[in-house]
Amino acid sequence: MNEAVRGIDDELLRILACPVDKSPVQLRGDRIVCTRCGRRYPIRDGIPIMLAEEAEAP
Ligand SMILES: [Zn+2]
Numbered sequence: 001m002n003e004a005v006r007g008i009d010d011e012l013l014r015i016l017a018c019p020v021d022k023s024p025v026q027l028r029g030d031r032i033v034c035t036r037c038g039r040r041y042p043i044r045d046g047i048p049i050m051l052a053e054e055a056e057a058p
Pocket of ligand 1: 018019020021022023034035036037038039
């Protein structure tokens with residue numbers, strides 16, 4: 001597994017939500033992806049950056 005995402009597990013993903021629409025998110029590659037709007041949030045040092053201004057548009 002990618003070093004950057006090692007600390008990201010299912011339990012953490014369950015408590016995370018997209019800050020824009022409060023929808024569940026999934027881990028895809030080394031990004032956290034919103035299941036609704038498709039925004040991609042970066043992971044830095046194992047920490048998901050759940051900020052709309054940091055997200056990549058779908
Ligand atoms: Zn979203």
